[in-house]
Amino acid sequence: MNTAVRTEAKPPLRVIVVGMGVRSMIYSRVALTNPELLEIVGVVDINERRREYAQLTFGLDPANCFATVEELVAVPKFADAVINGTMDKLHVRTSLPILRHGYDMLLEKPFAINEEEAAELLTCARETGRTVMVCHVLRYAPYYQRLKQVVESGEIGRIINIRLSAQVSYFHESVSFVRGKYASAELCGSGMLLTKCSHDLDLMAWIMGSNTPRRISSVGSMFQFVPENAPANAGTRCLTDCPAERDCPYSARRLYIESPQRWADNVWHDSNMRRPETDEEKEAFLSAPENPYGACAYRCKTDIVDHQSLLIEYQDGATGTFSMTGGSSFSERRIHVIGTKGEIYGTFETGRFTISTIVPEAPEGRLQHVVDVTEAQANCHHGGGDREVVLDFIAQMRGEPTSPGKTLLEDSVTGHRIVFLAEKSRLANGAMQDW
Ligand SMILES: NC(=O)c1ccc[n+]([C@@H]2O[C@H](COP(=O)([O-])OP(=O)(O)OC[C@H]3O[C@@H](n4cnc5c(N)ncnc54)[C@H](O)[C@@H]3O)[C@@H](O)[C@H]2O)c1
Numbered sequence: 001m002n003t004a005v006r007t008e009a010k011p012p013l014r015v016i017v018v019g020m021g022v023r024s025m026i027y028s029r030v031a032l033t034n035p036e037l038l039e040i041v042g043v044v045d046i047n048e049r050r051r052e053y054a055q056l057t058f059g060l061d062p063a064n065c066f067a068t069v070e071e072l073v074a075v076p077k078f079a080d081a082v083i084n085g086t087m088d089k090l091h092v093r094t095s096l097p098i099l100r101h102g103y104d105m106l107l108e109k110p111f112a113i114n115e116e117e118a119a120e121l122l123t124c125a126r127e128t129g130r131t132v133m134v135c136h137v138l139r140y141a142p143y144y145q146r147l148k149q150v151v152e153s154g155e156i157g158r159i160i161n162i163r164l165s166a167q168v169s170y171f172h173e174s175v176s177f178v179r180g181k182y183a184s185a186e187l188c189g190s191g192m193l194l195t196k197c198s199h200d201l202d203l204m205a206w207i208m209g210s211n212t213p214r215r216i217s218s219v220g221s222m223f224q225f226v227p228e229n230a231p232a233n234a235g236t237r238c239l240t241d242c243p244a245e246r247d248c249p250y251s252a253r254r255l256y257i258e259s260p261q262r263w264a265d266n267v268w269h270d271s272n273m274r275r276p277e278t279d280e281e282k283e284a285f286l287s288a289p290e291n292p293y294g295a296c297a298y299r300c301k302t303d304i305v306d307h308q309s310l311l312i313e314y315q316d317g318a319t320g321t322f323s324m325t326g327g328s329s330f331s332e333r334r335i336h337v338i339g340t341k342g343e344i345y346g347t348f349e350t351g352r353f354t355i356s357t358i359v360p361e362a363p364e365g366r367l368q369h370v371v372d373v374t375e376a377q378a379n380c381h382h383g384g385g386d387r388e389v390v391l392d393f394i395a396q397m398r399g400e401p402t403s404p405g406k407t408l409l410e411d412s413v414t415g416h417r418i419v420f421l422a423e424k425s426r427l428a429n430g431a432m433q434d435w
Contacts, residue, residue: 013394014079016042020050024085030390041079044072069094073101089189092117104131106393110198113189115420132409133393136202139405141383142376157341162320165334166200171262173326178225179292183302191304194419197324202415213312218422219430220308230298239287250297257282267293310422
Protein backbone atom coordinates (compact mmCIF):
# COMPACT_ATOMS: atom_id res chain seq x y z
CA MET A 1 0.00 0.00 0.00
CA ASN A 2 1.08 3.51 -0.58
CA THR A 3 1.57 4.62 2.99
CA ALA A 4 4.17 7.29 2.32
CA VAL A 5 3.75 10.08 4.84
CA ARG A 6 3.42 13.38 3.08
CA THR A 7 4.47 16.06 5.45
CA GLU A 8 5.76 18.71 3.06
CA ALA A 9 3.54 21.74 2.76
CA LYS A 10 2.62 21.15 -0.88
CA PRO A 11 -0.68 22.47 -2.17
CA PRO A 12 -3.41 19.91 -2.80
CA LEU A 13 -3.72 18.47 -6.29
CA ARG A 14 -6.42 20.47 -8.09
CA VAL A 15 -8.67 18.13 -10.04
CA ILE A 16 -11.66 18.34 -12.38
CA VAL A 17 -14.03 15.36 -12.30
CA VAL A 18 -15.35 14.26 -15.67
CA GLY A 19 -18.37 11.97 -15.21
CA MET A 20 -19.56 12.47 -11.62
CA GLY A 21 -21.03 8.99 -11.23
CA VAL A 22 -20.66 6.19 -8.67
CA ARG A 23 -16.94 5.72 -9.18
CA SER A 24 -15.98 9.37 -9.29
CA MET A 25 -17.95 9.99 -6.11
CA ILE A 26 -15.85 7.31 -4.39
CA TYR A 27 -12.55 8.75 -5.63
CA SER A 28 -13.60 12.32 -4.86
CA ARG A 29 -14.15 11.45 -1.21
CA VAL A 30 -10.40 11.85 -0.72
CA ALA A 31 -10.96 15.59 -1.20
CA LEU A 32 -13.33 15.54 1.78
CA THR A 33 -11.21 13.33 4.05
CA ASN A 34 -7.85 14.80 3.00
CA PRO A 35 -8.32 18.35 1.71
CA GLU A 36 -4.57 18.87 2.12
CA LEU A 37 -4.02 16.31 -0.67
CA LEU A 38 -6.88 16.76 -3.11
CA GLU A 39 -9.16 19.59 -4.13
CA ILE A 40 -12.02 19.15 -6.60
CA VAL A 41 -12.19 22.41 -8.54
CA GLY A 42 -14.47 21.56 -11.46
CA VAL A 43 -16.90 19.07 -12.93
CA VAL A 44 -18.04 17.92 -16.34
CA ASP A 45 -21.21 15.87 -16.57
CA ILE A 46 -24.05 15.81 -19.06
CA ASN A 47 -26.38 15.16 -16.15
CA GLU A 48 -27.46 18.37 -14.41
CA ARG A 49 -28.15 16.63 -11.09
CA ARG A 50 -24.66 15.19 -10.96
CA ARG A 51 -23.21 18.62 -11.67
CA GLU A 52 -25.32 20.07 -8.87
CA TYR A 53 -24.14 17.33 -6.52
CA ALA A 54 -20.51 18.17 -7.31
CA GLN A 55 -21.08 21.90 -7.02
CA LEU A 56 -22.70 21.55 -3.60
CA THR A 57 -20.39 18.88 -2.22
CA PHE A 58 -17.16 20.57 -3.23
CA GLY A 59 -18.26 24.21 -3.24
CA LEU A 60 -17.46 24.64 -6.91
CA ASP A 61 -17.47 27.91 -8.79
CA PRO A 62 -20.43 27.61 -11.23
CA ALA A 63 -18.09 28.81 -13.96
CA ASN A 64 -16.14 25.57 -13.49
CA CYS A 65 -19.13 23.28 -14.05
CA PHE A 66 -19.55 22.05 -17.60
CA ALA A 67 -21.97 19.80 -19.44
CA THR A 68 -19.46 18.53 -21.98
CA VAL A 69 -15.75 18.00 -22.43
CA GLU A 70 -15.90 20.32 -25.43
CA GLU A 71 -16.97 23.13 -23.08
CA LEU A 72 -14.16 22.25 -20.66
CA VAL A 73 -11.44 22.43 -23.27
CA ALA A 74 -12.83 25.68 -24.62
CA VAL A 75 -11.52 27.47 -21.51
CA PRO A 76 -7.87 27.76 -20.45
CA LYS A 77 -6.50 24.98 -18.25
CA PHE A 78 -7.39 25.69 -14.62
CA ALA A 79 -6.47 22.50 -12.76
CA ASP A 80 -3.61 20.04 -12.46
CA ALA A 81 -5.46 16.94 -13.55
CA VAL A 82 -8.72 15.19 -14.36
CA ILE A 83 -10.43 12.17 -12.86
CA ASN A 84 -12.31 10.54 -15.74
CA GLY A 85 -15.14 8.36 -14.43
CA THR A 86 -17.33 8.25 -17.52
CA MET A 87 -18.64 4.91 -18.83
CA ASP A 88 -16.42 2.52 -20.77
CA LYS A 89 -17.33 3.61 -24.28
CA LEU A 90 -16.63 7.27 -23.49
CA HIS A 91 -13.18 6.80 -21.96
CA VAL A 92 -11.09 7.38 -25.07
CA ARG A 93 -13.48 9.82 -26.71
CA THR A 94 -13.46 12.08 -23.65
CA SER A 95 -9.79 11.58 -22.78
CA LEU A 96 -8.24 12.64 -26.09
CA PRO A 97 -9.28 16.33 -25.99
CA ILE A 98 -8.53 16.53 -22.27
CA LEU A 99 -4.98 15.22 -22.69
CA ARG A 100 -4.43 17.49 -25.68
CA HIS A 101 -5.53 20.41 -23.49
CA GLY A 102 -2.68 19.64 -21.10
CA TYR A 103 -4.37 17.73 -18.27
CA ASP A 104 -2.92 14.59 -16.72
CA MET A 105 -5.51 11.99 -15.86
CA LEU A 106 -6.70 9.28 -13.52
CA LEU A 107 -8.86 7.18 -15.86
CA GLU A 108 -11.32 4.43 -15.04
CA LYS A 109 -10.81 0.98 -16.43
CA PRO A 110 -11.18 -0.31 -19.06
CA PHE A 111 -9.06 2.46 -20.54
CA ALA A 112 -10.32 1.55 -24.03
CA ILE A 113 -12.92 -0.82 -25.47
CA ASN A 114 -10.88 -2.25 -28.36
CA GLU A 115 -7.35 -2.42 -29.73
CA GLU A 116 -7.80 0.52 -32.09
CA GLU A 117 -8.99 2.80 -29.29
CA ALA A 118 -6.21 1.58 -27.02
CA ALA A 119 -3.60 2.45 -29.65
CA GLU A 120 -5.17 5.86 -30.16
CA LEU A 121 -5.04 6.68 -26.46
CA LEU A 122 -1.48 5.43 -26.06
CA THR A 123 -0.34 7.50 -29.03
CA CYS A 124 -2.08 10.60 -27.69
CA ALA A 125 -0.57 10.18 -24.21
CA ARG A 126 2.88 9.68 -25.72
CA GLU A 127 2.61 12.63 -28.10
CA THR A 128 1.25 15.03 -25.50
CA GLY A 129 3.60 13.76 -22.78
CA ARG A 130 0.69 13.49 -20.35
CA THR A 131 0.44 11.01 -17.49
CA VAL A 132 -2.50 8.62 -17.52
CA MET A 133 -3.03 6.31 -14.56
CA VAL A 134 -5.67 3.58 -14.83
CA CYS A 135 -7.94 2.64 -11.91
CA HIS A 136 -6.88 -0.98 -11.53
CA VAL A 137 -7.75 -0.67 -7.88
CA LEU A 138 -7.15 -4.33 -6.99
CA ARG A 139 -3.41 -3.91 -7.53
CA TYR A 140 -3.49 -1.66 -4.49
CA ALA A 141 -5.27 -4.16 -2.24
CA PRO A 142 -2.86 -5.50 0.42
CA TYR A 143 -3.89 -9.03 -0.61
CA TYR A 144 -2.50 -8.79 -4.12
CA GLN A 145 0.42 -6.58 -3.11
CA ARG A 146 1.61 -9.21 -0.62
CA LEU A 147 1.00 -12.02 -3.11
CA LYS A 148 3.05 -10.22 -5.75
CA GLN A 149 5.86 -9.74 -3.21
CA VAL A 150 5.90 -13.48 -2.50
CA VAL A 151 6.13 -14.29 -6.22
CA GLU A 152 8.93 -11.76 -6.66
CA SER A 153 10.83 -13.14 -3.65
CA GLY A 154 11.31 -16.40 -5.57
CA GLU A 155 9.78 -18.45 -2.74
CA ILE A 156 7.63 -20.51 -5.13
CA GLY A 157 10.19 -20.55 -7.95
CA ARG A 158 9.33 -19.96 -11.61
CA ILE A 159 5.62 -19.88 -12.35
CA ILE A 160 4.39 -22.97 -14.23
CA ASN A 161 0.69 -22.24 -14.07
CA ILE A 162 -1.51 -19.40 -12.89
CA ARG A 163 -5.26 -19.80 -12.40
CA LEU A 164 -7.69 -17.09 -11.54
CA SER A 165 -11.44 -17.10 -11.32
CA ALA A 166 -14.08 -14.49 -10.65
CA GLN A 167 -17.68 -15.27 -9.90
CA VAL A 168 -20.37 -12.65 -9.66
CA SER A 169 -23.38 -13.19 -7.42
CA TYR A 170 -26.82 -13.55 -8.97
CA PHE A 171 -27.98 -10.22 -7.50
CA HIS A 172 -24.92 -8.28 -8.70
CA GLU A 173 -25.04 -10.02 -12.08
CA SER A 174 -28.70 -9.24 -12.66
CA VAL A 175 -28.61 -5.62 -11.56
CA SER A 176 -25.50 -4.78 -13.56
CA PHE A 177 -25.01 -7.21 -16.43
CA VAL A 178 -28.57 -8.36 -17.20
CA ARG A 179 -30.86 -5.44 -16.42
CA GLY A 180 -28.38 -2.66 -15.89
CA LYS A 181 -25.96 -0.36 -17.62
CA TYR A 182 -23.46 -3.09 -18.55
CA ALA A 183 -26.03 -5.37 -20.19
CA SER A 184 -25.13 -4.61 -23.77
CA ALA A 185 -22.28 -3.36 -25.87
CA GLU A 186 -24.58 -0.59 -27.03
CA LEU A 187 -25.11 0.69 -23.48
CA CYS A 188 -21.64 0.28 -22.11
CA GLY A 189 -19.32 -0.29 -25.04
CA SER A 190 -17.76 -3.45 -23.72
CA GLY A 191 -18.72 -6.92 -22.53
CA MET A 192 -18.55 -8.46 -19.08
CA LEU A 193 -15.01 -9.77 -19.51
CA LEU A 194 -13.64 -6.30 -20.22
CA THR A 195 -15.76 -4.25 -17.88
CA LYS A 196 -15.71 -6.60 -14.90
CA CYS A 197 -12.69 -8.82 -15.35
CA SER A 198 -10.11 -6.51 -16.90
CA HIS A 199 -9.11 -6.30 -13.22
CA ASP A 200 -8.43 -10.04 -13.01
CA LEU A 201 -6.51 -10.17 -16.27
CA ASP A 202 -4.56 -7.11 -15.23
CA LEU A 203 -3.64 -8.94 -12.03
CA MET A 204 -2.57 -11.97 -14.02
CA ALA A 205 -0.46 -9.80 -16.32
CA TRP A 206 1.11 -8.02 -13.33
CA ILE A 207 1.94 -11.23 -11.50
CA MET A 208 3.43 -12.78 -14.65
CA GLY A 209 5.61 -9.68 -15.02
CA SER A 210 7.75 -9.55 -18.17
CA ASN A 211 6.54 -13.01 -19.22
CA THR A 212 3.92 -12.00 -21.79
CA PRO A 213 1.40 -14.33 -23.49
CA ARG A 214 2.31 -16.19 -26.67
CA ARG A 215 -1.23 -17.24 -27.59
CA ILE A 216 -4.74 -17.12 -26.18
CA SER A 217 -8.00 -18.88 -26.73
CA SER A 218 -11.38 -18.30 -25.15
CA VAL A 219 -14.92 -19.64 -25.14
CA GLY A 220 -18.06 -18.34 -23.48
CA SER A 221 -21.72 -17.64 -24.03
CA MET A 222 -24.89 -16.28 -22.54
CA PHE A 223 -25.88 -19.37 -20.60
CA GLN A 224 -28.58 -18.39 -18.21
CA PHE A 225 -30.43 -15.20 -19.04
CA VAL A 226 -32.30 -16.27 -22.16
CA PRO A 227 -36.08 -16.63 -22.65
CA GLU A 228 -35.91 -20.45 -22.81
CA ASN A 229 -34.75 -20.48 -19.18
CA ALA A 230 -37.63 -18.41 -17.82
CA PRO A 231 -39.93 -20.33 -15.45
CA ALA A 232 -42.72 -22.07 -17.38
CA ASN A 233 -45.45 -19.64 -16.33
CA ALA A 234 -43.29 -16.50 -16.19
CA GLY A 235 -44.64 -13.16 -17.33
CA THR A 236 -42.67 -10.29 -18.77
CA ARG A 237 -42.45 -8.00 -15.73
CA CYS A 238 -41.98 -9.05 -12.11
CA LEU A 239 -44.40 -6.62 -10.49
CA THR A 240 -47.19 -6.60 -13.01
CA ASP A 241 -47.78 -9.86 -14.87
CA CYS A 242 -45.67 -12.67 -13.43
CA PRO A 243 -47.31 -15.58 -11.58
CA ALA A 244 -43.81 -17.07 -11.00
CA GLU A 245 -42.49 -13.99 -9.20
CA ARG A 246 -42.52 -15.40 -5.64
CA ASP A 247 -40.43 -18.41 -6.64
CA CYS A 248 -37.93 -16.59 -8.86
CA PRO A 249 -34.48 -15.58 -7.51
CA TYR A 250 -34.52 -12.64 -9.92
CA SER A 251 -37.79 -11.16 -8.72
CA ALA A 252 -37.35 -7.39 -8.87
CA ARG A 253 -39.65 -7.03 -5.89
CA ARG A 254 -37.57 -9.42 -3.80
CA LEU A 255 -34.23 -7.97 -4.90
CA TYR A 256 -34.88 -4.24 -5.00
CA ILE A 257 -37.66 -3.75 -2.45
CA GLU A 258 -37.42 -6.60 0.05
CA SER A 259 -33.59 -7.05 0.04
CA PRO A 260 -32.20 -3.55 -0.59
CA GLN A 261 -28.78 -4.56 0.68
CA ARG A 262 -28.32 -6.68 -2.45
CA TRP A 263 -27.21 -3.89 -4.79
CA ALA A 264 -30.64 -2.19 -4.99
CA ASP A 265 -28.91 1.18 -4.69
CA ASN A 266 -27.59 0.70 -8.21
CA VAL A 267 -31.16 0.67 -9.49
CA TRP A 268 -31.93 4.11 -8.17
CA HIS A 269 -28.55 5.59 -8.98
CA ASP A 270 -28.28 4.20 -12.50
CA SER A 271 -31.82 5.29 -13.25
CA ASN A 272 -30.91 8.78 -12.04
CA MET A 273 -33.69 8.48 -9.51
CA ARG A 274 -33.63 10.03 -6.08
CA ARG A 275 -33.58 7.15 -3.60
CA PRO A 276 -37.28 6.31 -3.10
CA GLU A 277 -38.60 6.70 0.42
CA THR A 278 -41.46 4.21 0.38
CA ASP A 279 -42.18 0.76 -0.98
CA GLU A 280 -45.06 2.27 -2.97
CA GLU A 281 -42.65 4.62 -4.76
CA LYS A 282 -40.33 1.72 -5.53
CA GLU A 283 -43.21 -0.40 -6.80
CA ALA A 284 -44.46 2.36 -9.08
CA PHE A 285 -40.96 2.90 -10.43
CA LEU A 286 -40.25 -0.79 -11.08
CA SER A 287 -43.70 -1.30 -12.62
CA ALA A 288 -43.22 1.30 -15.35
CA PRO A 289 -43.31 -0.64 -18.64
CA GLU A 290 -40.02 0.73 -19.96
CA ASN A 291 -38.03 0.29 -16.72
CA PRO A 292 -35.34 -2.39 -17.31
CA TYR A 293 -35.02 -3.17 -13.56
CA GLY A 294 -38.60 -4.46 -13.39
CA ALA A 295 -38.27 -6.66 -16.48
CA CYS A 296 -38.04 -10.45 -16.42
CA ALA A 297 -34.33 -11.23 -16.12
CA TYR A 298 -34.72 -13.96 -18.71
CA ARG A 299 -36.23 -11.64 -21.28
CA CYS A 300 -33.81 -8.71 -21.14
CA LYS A 301 -32.09 -7.78 -24.37
CA THR A 302 -28.57 -8.60 -23.24
CA ASP A 303 -26.00 -9.15 -25.94
CA ILE A 304 -23.08 -10.01 -23.69
CA VAL A 305 -21.93 -13.34 -22.26
CA ASP A 306 -22.51 -14.36 -18.63
CA HIS A 307 -19.62 -16.83 -18.46
CA GLN A 308 -16.29 -17.07 -20.24
CA SER A 309 -13.04 -18.97 -19.87
CA LEU A 310 -9.56 -18.23 -21.18
CA LEU A 311 -6.54 -20.40 -21.84
CA ILE A 312 -3.23 -18.61 -22.15
CA GLU A 313 0.19 -19.93 -23.13
CA TYR A 314 3.08 -17.74 -22.06
CA GLN A 315 6.35 -17.02 -23.88
CA ASP A 316 8.33 -19.33 -21.60
CA GLY A 317 5.78 -22.17 -21.87
CA ALA A 318 3.92 -21.42 -18.63
CA THR A 319 0.14 -21.60 -18.81
CA GLY A 320 -2.66 -19.52 -17.38
CA THR A 321 -6.40 -19.92 -17.10
CA PHE A 322 -9.16 -17.56 -16.12
CA SER A 323 -12.85 -18.27 -15.62
CA MET A 324 -15.60 -15.73 -15.16
CA THR A 325 -19.05 -16.85 -14.06
CA GLY A 326 -22.00 -14.57 -13.56
CA GLY A 327 -25.05 -15.65 -11.57
CA SER A 328 -23.42 -17.63 -8.76
CA SER A 329 -24.73 -17.78 -5.20
CA PHE A 330 -22.06 -15.33 -3.99
CA SER A 331 -19.22 -13.20 -5.38
CA GLU A 332 -15.64 -14.33 -5.06
CA ARG A 333 -12.17 -14.05 -6.62
CA ARG A 334 -9.79 -17.00 -6.35
CA ILE A 335 -6.17 -17.36 -7.27
CA HIS A 336 -3.75 -20.28 -7.47
CA VAL A 337 -0.17 -19.80 -8.66
CA ILE A 338 1.97 -22.93 -9.01
CA GLY A 339 5.72 -22.56 -9.26
CA THR A 340 8.70 -24.90 -9.49
CA LYS A 341 9.30 -24.64 -5.73
CA GLY A 342 5.79 -24.29 -4.35
CA GLU A 343 2.47 -22.60 -4.75
CA ILE A 344 0.19 -19.86 -3.50
CA TYR A 345 -3.57 -20.21 -3.27
CA GLY A 346 -6.36 -18.27 -1.71
CA THR A 347 -9.55 -16.28 -1.98
CA PHE A 348 -9.43 -12.50 -2.03
CA GLU A 349 -12.58 -12.02 0.04
CA THR A 350 -11.14 -14.07 2.95
CA GLY A 351 -8.09 -11.81 3.15
CA ARG A 352 -5.85 -14.87 3.42
CA PHE A 353 -3.68 -16.94 1.12
CA THR A 354 -1.60 -20.01 1.76
CA ILE A 355 1.97 -20.55 0.64
CA SER A 356 2.92 -24.20 0.30
CA THR A 357 6.52 -25.02 -0.58
CA ILE A 358 8.29 -28.23 -1.57
CA VAL A 359 10.30 -29.46 1.45
CA PRO A 360 11.25 -33.15 1.05
CA GLU A 361 12.47 -33.49 4.63
CA ALA A 362 9.19 -32.22 6.10
CA PRO A 363 6.74 -34.87 7.35
CA GLU A 364 4.25 -34.15 4.56
CA GLY A 365 6.90 -33.31 1.99
CA ARG A 366 5.92 -29.66 2.13
CA LEU A 367 5.63 -26.70 4.47
CA GLN A 368 2.72 -24.31 4.55
CA HIS A 369 2.02 -20.96 6.05
CA VAL A 370 -0.84 -18.51 5.77
CA VAL A 371 -0.51 -14.83 4.94
CA ASP A 372 -3.32 -12.88 6.54
CA VAL A 373 -4.17 -9.33 5.50
CA THR A 374 -7.69 -9.28 6.92
CA GLU A 375 -6.86 -6.44 9.26
CA ALA A 376 -5.35 -4.28 6.54
CA GLN A 377 -8.41 -4.80 4.34
CA ALA A 378 -11.10 -4.66 7.02
CA ASN A 379 -14.23 -2.75 5.94
CA CYS A 380 -12.58 -1.61 2.72
CA HIS A 381 -14.25 -1.99 -0.64
CA HIS A 382 -11.82 -3.45 -3.20
CA GLY A 383 -9.45 -4.12 -0.30
CA GLY A 384 -8.85 -0.39 0.14
CA GLY A 385 -7.73 0.03 -3.48
CA ASP A 386 -10.34 2.69 -4.27
CA ARG A 387 -8.65 5.16 -1.95
CA GLU A 388 -5.10 4.01 -2.54
CA VAL A 389 -5.25 4.51 -6.30
CA VAL A 390 -6.16 8.16 -5.74
CA LEU A 391 -3.36 8.61 -3.21
CA ASP A 392 -0.93 7.00 -5.64
CA PHE A 393 -2.05 9.28 -8.46
CA ILE A 394 -1.46 12.27 -6.19
CA ALA A 395 1.99 10.91 -5.31
CA GLN A 396 2.78 10.37 -8.99
CA MET A 397 1.75 13.92 -9.81
CA ARG A 398 3.81 15.34 -6.94
CA GLY A 399 6.88 13.34 -7.86
CA GLU A 400 6.71 11.41 -4.59
CA PRO A 401 7.33 7.67 -4.09
CA THR A 402 4.57 5.61 -5.69
CA SER A 403 3.23 2.10 -5.23
CA PRO A 404 5.14 -0.79 -6.84
CA GLY A 405 1.82 -1.82 -8.36
CA LYS A 406 0.98 1.49 -9.93
CA THR A 407 -0.88 1.22 -13.20
CA LEU A 408 0.23 3.85 -15.61
CA LEU A 409 -1.37 3.48 -19.02
CA GLU A 410 1.54 1.46 -20.40
CA ASP A 411 1.38 -0.90 -17.37
CA SER A 412 -2.25 -1.67 -18.20
CA VAL A 413 -1.75 -2.60 -21.82
CA THR A 414 -1.04 -6.32 -21.40
CA GLY A 415 -4.13 -7.04 -19.30
CA HIS A 416 -6.38 -5.17 -21.74
CA ARG A 417 -4.78 -6.87 -24.75
CA ILE A 418 -5.48 -10.29 -23.19
CA VAL A 419 -9.18 -9.34 -23.09
CA PHE A 420 -9.19 -8.04 -26.66
CA LEU A 421 -7.58 -11.24 -27.99
CA ALA A 422 -9.85 -13.42 -25.84
CA GLU A 423 -12.89 -11.72 -27.35
CA LYS A 424 -11.49 -12.24 -30.84
CA SER A 425 -11.02 -15.92 -30.02
CA ARG A 426 -14.48 -16.32 -28.52
CA LEU A 427 -16.06 -14.81 -31.62
CA ALA A 428 -14.01 -17.26 -33.72
CA ASN A 429 -15.25 -20.33 -31.82
CA GLY A 430 -12.25 -20.41 -29.52
CA ALA A 431 -9.59 -20.24 -32.26
CA MET A 432 -6.09 -19.59 -30.85
CA GLN A 433 -4.95 -15.99 -31.25
CA ASP A 434 -1.24 -15.21 -31.48
CA TRP A 435 0.06 -12.40 -29.32
N1 LIG B 1 -12.28 0.43 -10.92
C1 LIG B 1 -13.31 -0.29 -10.57
O1 LIG B 1 -13.23 -1.18 -9.73
C2 LIG B 1 -14.65 -0.03 -11.20
C3 LIG B 1 -15.83 -0.52 -10.60
C4 LIG B 1 -17.04 -0.25 -11.22
C5 LIG B 1 -17.08 0.48 -12.39
N2 LIG B 1 -15.92 0.91 -12.96
C6 LIG B 1 -15.92 1.71 -14.20
O2 LIG B 1 -16.14 3.04 -13.84
C7 LIG B 1 -16.77 3.73 -14.92
C8 LIG B 1 -17.94 4.55 -14.39
O3 LIG B 1 -18.87 3.70 -13.74
P1 LIG B 1 -19.98 4.33 -12.81
O4 LIG B 1 -20.69 3.21 -12.18
O5 LIG B 1 -19.38 5.38 -11.95
O6 LIG B 1 -20.92 5.00 -13.92
P2 LIG B 1 -21.98 6.15 -13.69
O7 LIG B 1 -22.99 5.95 -14.77
O8 LIG B 1 -22.44 6.19 -12.29
O9 LIG B 1 -21.14 7.46 -13.98
C9 LIG B 1 -20.87 7.94 -15.26
C10 LIG B 1 -21.10 9.44 -15.26
O10 LIG B 1 -20.70 9.94 -16.53
C11 LIG B 1 -21.66 10.94 -16.91
N3 LIG B 1 -21.57 11.14 -18.35
C12 LIG B 1 -22.21 10.46 -19.33
N4 LIG B 1 -21.85 10.95 -20.54
C13 LIG B 1 -20.95 11.93 -20.29
C14 LIG B 1 -20.22 12.79 -21.14
N5 LIG B 1 -20.33 12.75 -22.47
N6 LIG B 1 -19.37 13.68 -20.57
C15 LIG B 1 -19.25 13.75 -19.22
N7 LIG B 1 -19.94 12.95 -18.37
C16 LIG B 1 -20.78 12.06 -18.91
C17 LIG B 1 -22.97 10.37 -16.42
O11 LIG B 1 -23.97 11.35 -16.35
C18 LIG B 1 -22.56 9.82 -15.08
O12 LIG B 1 -22.69 10.78 -14.06
C19 LIG B 1 -17.15 2.68 -15.93
O13 LIG B 1 -16.22 2.71 -16.98
C20 LIG B 1 -17.03 1.37 -15.17
O14 LIG B 1 -16.68 0.28 -15.99
C21 LIG B 1 -14.74 0.69 -12.37
